[in-house]
Amino acid sequence: MPDIISDFMLEKITDKMRRMCSRREYCTHDIRKKLNVQLEGKSEDVQKVIDILVKERYVDDLRYASAYARDKSSISGWGPTKIRYMLSSKGISKDIIAQAIEEIDSPKAQLRLDKLMENKFRALKDDPQCRLKMLRFGLGRGYDYEEVACVIDKLISKRNEEV
Numbered sequence: 438m439p440d441i442i443s444d445f446m447l448e449k450i451t452d453k454m455r456r457m458c459s460r461r462e463y464c465t466h467d468i469r470k471k472l473n474v475q476l477e478g479k480s481e482d483v484q485k486v487i488d489i490l491v492k493e494r495y496v497d498d499l500r501y502a503s504a505y506a507r508d509k510s511s512i513s514g515w516g517p518t519k520i521r522y523m524l525s526s527k528g529i530s531k532d533i534i535a536q537a538i539e540e541i542d543s544p545k546a547q548l549r550l551d552k553l554m555e556n557k558f559r560a561l562k563d564d565p566q567c568r569l570k571m572l573r574f575g576l577g578r579g580y581d582y583e584e585v586a587c588v589i590d591k592l593i594s595k596r597n598e599e600v
Contacts, residue, residue, distance in 0.1 A: 450475050451486050458495035462504050466528040468496055498529050502537035510541045514549045519579020550580055554588045
């Protein structure tokens with residue numbers, strides 16, 4: 438009799454996960470964390486539910502990583518380095534991360550970086566450590582040093598021309 442109750446509970450939890458996954462994207466790592474709590478760490482049952490959700494395409498790490506990369510790039514203004522780091526912290530493979538990063542619209546991301554740096558530059562206009570603070574800001578957002586330095590140089594030369 439305990440197996441029937443266990444199967445019933447497993448199906449109930451699987452249905453709950455299906456509903457949850459149909460509302461927004463989740464990666465395998467997030468689902469595993471949620472299931473570990475609900476199934477009290479029973480790894481066999483956790484894996485069963487994950488396998489079902491992956492098979493039925495409720496959970497797809499590539500789809501999750503692509504959506505995450507697009508959103509963080511366009512909405513939050515993150516660069517590829519920060520996106521890559523955050524996705525790898527969720528246990529997503531390097532191949533999937535690379536595919537997701539490739540899907541980012543590079544021209545839009547560059548415009549976003551330009552706008553972010555321009556706003557920061559205006560906020561730091563009279564600061565003697567403006568360049569250093571802007572470099573830190575751009576690198577903290579996950580952009581490469583060369584990209585950030587190039588934008589800063591453009592902004593500084595533009596300001597010098599105006600003066």
